[in-house]
Amino acid sequence: xxxxxxxxxxxNTILLILLALVCIYPFLNILCVSLSDGxxxxxxxxxxxxxDANIYAYKYILSSPRLGVLxxxxxxxxxxxxxxxxxxxxxxxSAYVLSRKRxxxxxxxxxxxxxxxxxxxxxxxxYIINRSLGLVNNPLIMILPPAINTFYxxxxxxxxxxxxxxxxxxxxxxxxxxxxxxxxxxxxxxxxSIATIALFYAVTRWNDFLNPLIYLxxxxxxxxxxxxxxxxxxxDRTGSMLENVMVNGVMIMHSNIADAMIFLTIIPIVIAYPxxxxxxxxxxxxxxxxE
Amino acid sequence: MINQAAVTTSQRKxxxxxxxxxxxxxxxxxxxxxxxxxxxxxxxxxxxxxxxxAIAFQNYSPFLGVFKSEWVGFKNFQTFLSDPYALTLIKxxxxxxxxxxxxxxxxxVVFALFLxxxxxxxxxxxxxxVSFFPYFISxxxxxxxxxxFVSPSEGLINILLLHMGIKPIFFMSTPGWFIPLYVILSVxxxxxxxxxxxxxxxxxxxxxxxxxxxxxxxxxxxxxFYVTLPSIKNMIVTMFILNMGSILSVDxxxxxxxxxPSIYSTADVLQTYVYRMAFATNGFPDYSLGAAVGLFQxxxxxxxxxxxxxxxxxxxxxxxx
Numbered sequence: 001x002x003x004x005x006x007x008x009x010x011x012n013t014i015l016l017i018l019l020a021l022v023c024i025y026p027f028l029n030i031l032c033v034s035l036s037d038g039x040x041x042x043x044x045x046x047x048x049x050x051x052d053a054n055i056y057a058y059k060y061i062l063s064s065p066r067l068g069v070l071x072x073x074x075x076x077x078x079x080x081x082x083x084x085x086x087x088x089x090x091x092x093x094s095a096y097v098l099s100r101k102r103x104x105x106x107x108x109x110x111x112x113x114x115x116x117x118x119x120x121x122x123x124x125x126x127y128i129i130n131r132s133l134g135l136v137n138n139p140l141i142m143i144l145p146p147a148i149n150t151f152y153x154x155x156x157x158x159x160x161x162x163x164x165x166x167x168x169x170x171x172x173x174x175x176x177x178x179x180x181x182x183x184x185x186x187x188x189x190x191x192x193s194i195a196t197i198a199l200f201y202a203v204t205r206w207n208d209f210l211n212p213l214i215y216l217x218x219x220x221x222x223x224x225x226x227x228x229x230x231x232x233x234x235x236d237r238t239g240s241m242l243e244n245v246m247v248n249g250v251m252i253m254h255s256n257i258a259d260a261m262i263f264l265t266i267i268p269i270v271i272a273y274p275x276x277x278x279x280x281x282x283x284x285x286x287x288x289x290x291e
Numbered sequence: 292m293i294n295q296a297a298v299t300t301s302q303r304k305x306x307x308x309x310x311x312x313x314x315x316x317x318x319x320x321x322x323x324x325x326x327x328x329x330x331x332x333x334x335x336x337x338x339x340x341x342x343x344x345a346i347a348f349q350n351y352s353p354f355l356g357v358f359k360s361e362w363v364g365f366k367n368f369q370t371f372l373s374d375p376y377a378l379t380l381i382k383x384x385x386x387x388x389x390x391x392x393x394x395x396x397x398x399x400v401v402f403a404l405f406l407x408x409x410x411x412x413x414x415x416x417x418x419x420x421v422s423f424f425p426y427f428i429s430x431x432x433x434x435x436x437x438x439x440f441v442s443p444s445e446g447l448i449n450i451l452l453l454h455m456g457i458k459p460i461f462f463m464s465t466p467g468w469f470i471p472l473y474v475i476l477s478v479x480x481x482x483x484x485x486x487x488x489x490x491x492x493x494x495x496x497x498x499x500x501x502x503x504x505x506x507x508x509x510x511x512x513x514x515x516f517y518v519t520l521p522s523i524k525n526m527i528v529t530m531f532i533l534n535m536g537s538i539l540s541v542d543x544x545x546x547x548x549x550x551x552p553s554i555y556s557t558a559d560v561l562q563t564y565v566y567r568m569a570f571a572t573n574g575f576p577d578y579s580l581g582a583a584v585g586l587f588q589x590x591x592x593x594x595x596x597x598x599x600x601x602x603x604x605x606x607x608x609x610x611x612x
Contacts, residue, residue, distance in 0.1 A: 005410065008511055013409055019402075020421040023483065026436050029447065033439075047447075094329030097322045104319075109326075109333070116337035119593070122585035123543075123562075124569050124578050125343030126336075128357070133335065145336040148329060178321040207429030209544050214570055225431040232435040233548050255439065262435045269427050277420060280427075281487055 034058070034260040038244065038253030056250050057260035068219060068227055069261065076206060076223040079142040083205040088198045090147045095156035096182050117150035127214065141215040142205065152197045159193040160186065196279045206268060224265045232258045347582040367583035384560040387470060387541050394474050399482045400527060403489035404515055419490065422483030434548040437476055438463060466557040473549060492526040493519060535596045561588040
């Protein structure tokens, strides 16, 4: 495989680079359109660079109360921040308990987790339960039910199982109790594993669409994904139209506004991606190979 | 110290199972306390809903609740299956899952095989990193981008078609376009992510195998086909089974966002029907019927996963049960 490059190599490499461009171009285009002048977009002038660049589209979406983008942005941030912290804490602490050999009930409990993972109850049974718990139109719907994802629980448990028992024994001899061992010893040394599941949870929470759609009817509670759906996707009575807007003599077309909304929704992912990428890669490998 | 331990051990042996369990509870009291949040999530949000499936066999009324609603056996299932529309739903669900499977499963494997051949590490890592990115954007964003691109008036695709003298195509309201668009979007979002496992498996292949093939006169293509591919065969089968469940269940988020009444004939699937039954009806929501259809869909998917598992047992050493 270390021979000189053949025609195969050139064609292969070019095709793969084109494929990579297909993966990245849509985002580039969205960004360019959101920063361009509406008329230039209509004329088909915007491909890889903004035309008559301006940030009016962004200013408009963040200041218009009708669109509710600012409120939705804050909601998404809150759900993701609090949701991730709660999920990581509950998942990791539970994984710690379940990975202790002296905890005899772990087999039974893990089996229950696995059964419910493979056989999910379904949309409506979940709704019935959540409603009886008072979670409809309640921000906690984004925090409590998704607090444990069985797959991430398994990954965490696998990781904790690898840590040698001697550390635990030494701590016991020193007189520490379980919680102290967990918080002062296991938690700090598990930082890579925690970072991985934290990132996975954060992305899932930020992107969640179905739960808010079903449970958060109150406009003030809706996250960014739902606003995006309402203005850019939904064509029925639950959606609203984006109109062309005149601001300071500049025409902002609905494609500018839509694309600005879209880009706003992916900004956190775009920013976090270069740093998070290696955690995600490792996480997938551990998850798929181990179980 | 040792004597004390000996006494305690023999004392424990005399106690029964129940007492040992109680002893265990006392010893690991703090562990149990630490597990409480997790247990609550398990019981309230994972186990309890399973009992909620009972409403599929009832004529559930939200006012009466689960315990007081009338039991009707399989009537909801009968109602559903005797409706001619049920056939359309089942057909759409199966077709969508089938086409998604046909494309989104092999493409990551092929991609991994060819990416592996790239000599430049920079390009290889670069392409992999970029291809991985679409996985992390939300369905709402992905569909918004799709809609933006295929818009009849301002979308890039139609602008290009216009330049070529072709009339604009109304992609989102043409029934025939639904499945292709859905599959393209699915593949675009997942191929990079799914390829990672295969790429990792390929790097684990013993290089002497390639040297031996080389000496036997095998060129690049033959090497890829007879060395690389067979070496990751088990990984492929494992991934196939692991993902079978999710592939066959169809992504309700995507369908919900991509469909509209004008294309229900190809786009409406079992899951979206369930959603409309409960959350988007003009009249009173029919939770029982929705739950019944939902249960029907789950069992259907499970049977398919089980069948696939049995088939794969015959072909290789990998299986999950």
